[in-house]
Every structure is written in C-alpha cells, then in structure tokens.
Amino acid sequence: MKKGKILLSLSILAALGSFSAPLSWAADVTNPAKKVNTTVEGNVSAGVAENEGDNAVSNILTLDTGADISGNATGGVAVEGAGNALTNTVDVLDTAKVAGAVTGGVSYDGNAKENVVNMAGGTVIRGVTGGRTLGTGEAALNQVTIYGAAIGEETEQFGAVFGGVSAKGMANNNVVKIVGSTTTYENVMGGYAWESSASGKQVFLTGTNTIGTSVFGGDGETGASNNELSIQDNSTIGEKDNEDTGYAIGGFTHTGTALSNKVKVEGGTMNYAVGGLSDQDGSKVESNELTITGGTVYVEAAGGTTLGTGNASGNQATVSNATIGTETQAGTVYGGHAAKGSAYNNVVELTDTTTYDNVVGGNSWEASASGNKVTILGTSSIGTHVFGGVGKTGAAENTVIIGGSTQIGGAVIGAQAEAGDAERNTVFIQGGTIAEEVIGGDAFGGNANDNAVIVTGGTINGDIIGGISNPDTTSGNTIIIAGGTINRSVIGGYGAADGSIIGNTVDILGGTFGKNASLYGGLFIGSDYGTIEGNTLNFAAEGITVKNLANFQNINFYIDKETGSTPALLTVTNVSYISEASVHTFAENTEEIKAGGAITLLSAPKGIQAESTEINGTIIDSNYLSRHTSIENDGNNLILNVSDDDELFLNPDTKLFAETRAAGLALIGNGSDAPAVQGFEAAKAAYGEETGGFAPYASIGGFNLRHETGSYVDTNGMAANLGFARQYERDGYVDTLMPFFEYGRSDYTSHLDDGARGDGDQHYTGGGILYRRDRDDGLHYEAMIRAGRLSGDFKGNIDGIHASYDSDASYIAAEAGLGKIVSRENTSLDYYGKFFYTRLGSDSTVIHNSQEDNSYDFDSINSYRTRLGVRWTKEINKKESCYAGIGWDYEFDSDARASWRNFNTPTPTMEGSSGFLELGWKSKMTKDNPWSADFNLTGWAGKQRGITYTLGVSRAF
Secondary structure, eight states, rough: HHHHHHHHHHHHHHOOEEEEEEEEOOEOOOEEEEEEOOOOOOOOOEEESTTTTTTEEEEEEEEOOOEEEOOOOEEEOOTTSSSSEESSSSEEEEEEEESSEEEEEEESSOOSSOOEOOOEEEEEEEEEEEESSSSSOOEESSSEEEESSSBBBBTTOOEEEEEESSSSSSSSEEEEESSSEEEEEEEEEEEEOOOOOOOSSSEEEESEEESOOOEEEEEEEEEEEEEEEEEEEOOSSBBBTBTTEEEEEEESSSSSSEESOEEEEEEEEEEEEEEEESSSSTTTTEEEEEEEEEEEEEEEEEEEOOOOOOOOSSSSEEEOOOEESSSOOOEEEEEEEEEESEEEEEEEEEEEEEEEEEEEEESSSEEEEEEEOOOEEETTSSSEEEEEEEESSSEEEEEEEOOOTHHHHHHHEEEEEEEEEEEEEEEEESSSSSOOOOEEESSSSSEESSSSEESSSSSSSOEEEEEEESSEEEEEEEEEESSEEEEEEEEEEEEOSSEEEEEEEEEEEEEEEEEEEEEEEEESSSSOOOOOOOOOEEOOOOOOEEEEEEESSSSEEEETTTTTTTSSSEEESOOEEEOOOOEEEEEGGGSOTTTTEEEEEEEETOOEEEEEEEEEEEEEEEOOOOEEEEEESSSSEEEEESSSSSEEEOOOGGGGHHHHHHHHHHHHHHTTIIIIIIIHHHHHHHHHTTTOEEEEEEEEEEEEEEEESSEEEEEEEEEEEEEEEEEEEEEEEEEEEEEEEEEEEEEEEEEEEOOOOEEEEEEEEEEEEEEEEEEEEEEEEEEEEEEEEEEEEEEEETEEEEEEEEEEEEEEEEEEEEEEEEETEEEEEEEEEEEEEEEEOOOEEEEEEEOEEEEEEEEEEEEEEEEEEEEEEEEESSSSEEEEEEEEEEEEEOOOOEEEETTTTTOOOEEEEEEEEEEEEOOOOOSOOOOEEEEEEEEEEEEEEEEEEEEEEEOOO
C-alpha cells in the first residue's frame, strides 16, 4: 500500500484556488442549478460561499453531453474563512469530461456533509469526491454513485474515488457506489481521514469494474470502525502480478484500532481481501469480518491483519466457493494476523474453497496465538497446511475442525509455538483426506501439554501425534480414534532425547488401520531416549491389526457382551513391547460378561515382550462392578479367562468412596473439643475473678491426623468456634450455659493397601449449646448438643478409572461428661469421663467417571466414643497457669457403608483405641484485664494419631 499516492491525488484535488473572505453577515449561498454542456477553461462551481461564516448549501452542477472542463468541477465551495459545504450535488452525464477533479462539496474550514456526486458515463481525470474538508471539520454523509465511467489516467495513475475526505477531522458515514463498467486508475475509498478516524463508510462495487490500485471501506489515521466494503459480480482490483496493489480492505488505520469492519466478496479478483488492517506500532485490529462467497484472491484473505505491535483479536474470515491463490502465487487464509502483537479468538470458516497455501486461525510472528479456530468443510482443497494458531511465544486453546471431503495437501496442526508452549489445542478430523501429519500441539522450544486429536472419519496418510516438544516436556496429550482410516503411526507424545514424554493417552474406539499403522505411547527423535512414563492405551475396539505396539505404561482393554467374535481384539504383526506396563481389563457391563469364557486381548505372532509387566486379572466396569478373571500370557497372546463362578462384587478400591465419609465423621467428632474444652475454659476464666456480664470467646486450631480405617486417611485442617458463655452462681454450685457457632474444614488423602488413593476437601458449618454444672465439692457434669451440615468432594482412581463426586449431608452430635476436680494449694487434678455420639446423615450422590455417571448411596454413620482422662493444672501466678493431661478414647462403631444397587463397597471403620497427651498454658481475666487466652497442644497415638493445636481467646464485658 503506497500512501504517498493517495496524498498526491488529494493535494492535486485540493488545488481549487484561494479565496479571500470579506467580512459580512453569515448566510447560506444557494444558487440556481447550473448546467454546462460546452467547453470551459478553468474551474466550474455551482455555488461559492465567500463571506465569513457563509455556507454553500444545496447547489447543483450538471455536466451534460458536450461539457469539457479543463479544471475542477464542484457543486458547492465554502472558501477559507467561510462555513460549511452542505447538500451540494454534481451530476456528470454521458460524454462529459473533466480534466481536473469532481467534488460534490468542499469546505476549507467547516464541515462537508451530505454532498453528492452522480456519474452516468463521462470521464474525470483527477478523481471524484463526494465531500471534503481541508480543515478540522467533519466529512460526513457524502455519497458518490458511478454508473459506467472512466476515472483517472493510466499513464499518471490519477483517478481516486472518495465518498468523503477530511484533512484534520473525522470522515464518517460516507458512501461510494460503483455500478456497471467503471474504470479507475487509483484507489476507491468510502472515506479518508488524514489525521482523525473514519467510521461507518460503505463502498459497493457491482458489475464489471476495473480498479487500478485498491479499494477501502474507510481509511482513518487514528481509527477505522464499522466500515463496509461489498464487491459483487466481476470487478478486477489491482494488478495480479503487482502485490503493491489489489487490496480490498474494510477498514484501514495507521495508529488506532480497526474495529468491526466488514468486507463481502461475491466475485471478482484481487490480491488481498482483509476485513480490518493496521500498519503502525500501537495500532490493532478487532472484530473485523471477511466474507467471501465467490471470486479469486491471489495472495491473502484475512479477517484482520496488523503490521505493528498491536493485537489481532476476534476477527473472522468466512470463505466459500472461492479460490485463494494460484499455482504460482501463495494463497493464505488467516482469521487474524499480527506481526508483533498477539493473535487471539480469531476464526476461519472454509467451505467448498480451494487454497494454494496455508490456512491459519490466528498467527503471530512475535507474540502468542490463543483461542483461534479453523473449520474446513465441504469439497475444499488446501494446498499445504492448516493451523488453528501459530505463535512465537506460545500457542494455547486453538481448534481445528476438518470435515466433508476436504483435501489437505500438507499437515493439520492444532497449534504451533516457535519458542514457547503449545497447550490445550484440539484437532477434530471428521472427514476428508490429510496427506501429512495430524498434530494436536507442536512446540519448537517449549512444552507440548494437554493437546488433543479426535478422529471420527476421513483418511489420514501421515502420523497422528498428540503433542511434539523439542526439547522440553510432552505431557497430558490425548488422541481418540473413533473412525476413519489410519495409514501411519498414532503417537501420544513425540519429543527430543533430553526431554520427557509423560502421561499421554491414546484411545482406540474404532476405525480402519492400514498395513503401516502403529501405536506408540511416545517416541523420541533419534535413537537416544529421555524420560518416558505414564502413557496410556485405552483399547475399546475389536479386530484391529497394527504393525507395532510400544512405549505404553498402562494398557486398558474394554470389552462388552459381544466381544470375542474375532480372533483377537488387537493384533500386532511385529514384536509387541509391553514391558513394565500395567494391563487392565474393563467391561461395559460386568453382569453381561459370560462366565467361563475366554477372550484374546492381544495377539503378536512374533512375540510379546512383557518383562516386569503388571497384569491385573480382575475385570471392572463403569459402575466399578467386578468379577473374578485372569489374564494368561503364552508368549504370543494375552488371553482373558473369565471364572466359572457367577460372583459379582464392587471393586475393592471403592472403599475409597466410604473412607471419605469416615474422614468427615472424624472431622465433626473432633470438633466437639472446641466448645467443651476451650469454650468452657474461656467462660471459667471470665468469671474466675467475678468480672460479671457475659464472656464472648473464640477459638481456632489446626490438626494433622491419620485415622486408621483398615487402611488409613490423612487429614489436615482447622476448626473454629465462636460463642459466648454465661455463668449463674447458685448455692453450692455454678451453672454455665454456652451457645456457639462452629466451622471446620480439612484436606484429606485416603490410601489403600494396594496403592489406590483418593483426595478431596471437606467443611462443616453448624451450631450448638453446652450446659455444665460445677459443684463446690469439685464434682462436675456437662451435656452438649451440636448440629449442622458437612459438604465435601472426592477425586481418585478406582482400579484405573478416574472417579469424582460431591457430597452433602447433615450431622448431629452430642456429648455427656462427668468428672471430679481435686485441688491442693496451687495445683489441681481433674479426673473425668465423657461419652460422645456423632451421626452423619445418609446421602445419595452421582459418581462421575470417564465412561458414564452412576448413583451411589451412602448410609448414615454412627459414632459411639468414650474418653477417660486426667488433667493436672498448676498456677504459675494469679493470672497464669499451665497444665498437662493424658487420656484414652475408644471408638465402638463408626462403620462407613456405601453401595451401588445391592452391591456394597468394603467398609472402613475407626473402631478401636487412641491415646493422647496434652500440654497447655492459659491466662485468666481480671477486673483490670478483661482478656484471657488458652493454648493447647495434643499428641495422639493409636487409631487416631498425629497432633492437634488450639488457641482460644475470650473477653469479658
């Protein structure tokens, strides 16, 4: 784009002469319509406003057959010092000729609005403008309509057409319509603002027109928004072999934002079609649209392109029934293209279109590409590659969808990152033929993580790769093959020798595999291997043959009641390498698997290498229902043998579901100590020195505990208690009443003996009340009741199947205690016994897994726990004391039961003994100091072991 040519045309167009405006009263200058059909030397104008503040309004100039103007022709002119040029008109008819420029209305200092130029034939050498202003005024609502005319001169390339032009102000809502056989030798623009913004312009090209250089909806120095360019029929824009010409741009800006501009192409030829374009640092392109439904674009089609440091975002290119490029010229399609900024959330949609080069959703040469999307359908043909996003510093969350009978001459890549990470990109292949690779994410200098390739149809003649990293980590990538024809390797992760390939997954659900197809969890470039671990093959098809099988550390076979109609689920023609892998078998419905049957899971006539392979002989389905099976390896086959008995049972790892509830019960049960111990001590301290009134208190503490349940659960968390205490002194005793609110939470981890693990969070919210009576002889007894709600979640793996659920249940807890305090001078011993009852209500929840959701029921849990203990307390001074204590707890029940239908999970229980040792320090309130504190540290051993710690604070009022 040569901006100098535009300015040259405008400077020539501006040479209308200089007028001096004498001082007089302002007025509108409207002259009778003027018609010219003869030769005129110099300029012609229908009306000139010469006085200060005068406006040139509604003047009409008609140039008819025989008119030959050697200068410029203008409908209305407001000279320097005058006012506006409004609603003036120039009509050029038949064979009229103007050697200069034609302008509807010109204002030197004011606005140029609603001026019109109509051409039905004729020739204009120096260009056509609807309305223009040379000062800070606005050029708005002007219009040029041309029906079959010649604009410009080929040798000098004059002949620009503008709806409106403003030198220093805005150029808004101007229109150019070119209809029929019109030739221009320079640009066509709806509006042009030299120093300001251009918005709301419209340019329409209809018929067979020839545009010498380029067409713009609007061009604004500081911004271009909501401009539209429509190209219909068979216009030719620019020169095919001159890539400095041939631009079809909706909105063009140099320093601002090209925003929400639109280009619609229904036919014709051009080098570039771009919805929004910006070309200097700081400028950007947003939400522009390019729609092509026919015609040919030789070089590039883009929703939005920025050549500066700004971003390209939210742009879209929709192309159908068109051709992009030629056999000798590139033909690239971009949703958004950024030279130095980021490209994000751009879209390309192609249908029945031929391109000769790449298709890219979002491209950034120097920054990142994210959230871009490409969809190609119908009978499209792509010359080289398809990318969802291409970025230098990173590429994330880009998407490619290929369908129909599309032909891709190169590779399909979700995203490519030159020097950063390629993460969470996705490719869907639903149809078509791909000549080369299909890759989820490709990182030249970073990590390739969590990308996906999903194939449900089509033919792929290259490798299918979840992620490629050189030299970093390739992890968490997924490939799903559910249909289509696969003629090369399927590779979960691909990396350099000094990198890592970890945790990638290949799911085979169906499809047709060619003779050169292979399955790999990961592969390294060259012969040296880095770290490769945790890669998984999920095989849920039957009768598939591949050349090689290697580098999977987890292999899961999925069967149903129909499985077994072919000799083997998977056949490998070369040696099958499953060494150090863990092999599992899963069923769609375990109840439908026939007892006594045998199914060949894997067959490798050249041998199976299975050193240190862990083969799990228990089958499991999505409900976690299992039956007894075994897997036999005879050196060439892995054979699943189903037991003759009909016994069905929930997988032992489902104990994790119930252990979560046991951990919740323990969390609530331990919460009893906050009000019964710290709360009461706060009340006692408040009244110890007859401070009077009531004593609000707060306590907060933490814990790190392990609960033995037949396996074990580790918990880390906190418990808080907020309430107030009131004492009533009676003859021979003191009564204490304490209402309170409580809150607690914990993070837990459940561990089974076979290594299975579950994790989650739990929290409870509730309230309660405690009553205690202390007699003068040292005897004391108490009662407490609490109620509230426990909520939590679970995430874990049940014999290789991921599981998660949320739970919510009510709880109620009670405590009764009896003790005796024996005091001697400045020490005392408190002998006590307590009984705790805790009930966690039942719940029904949905267990989510990768196969389907299932409902499980949790029975209510009852805990009956006793405690015997003694605490020794010594007064340090009148305000402070320290204490130590020992105790023994015994849990009588707490069995946690869960079930699916009439099948029960293994039951964890915390029944048994625990002992504790406590140490603490506390301070008393006095009349001079209304504050008290109590710090307690307790160590546990036995069924419950670990530590708890609490800080309680109270204040008297």
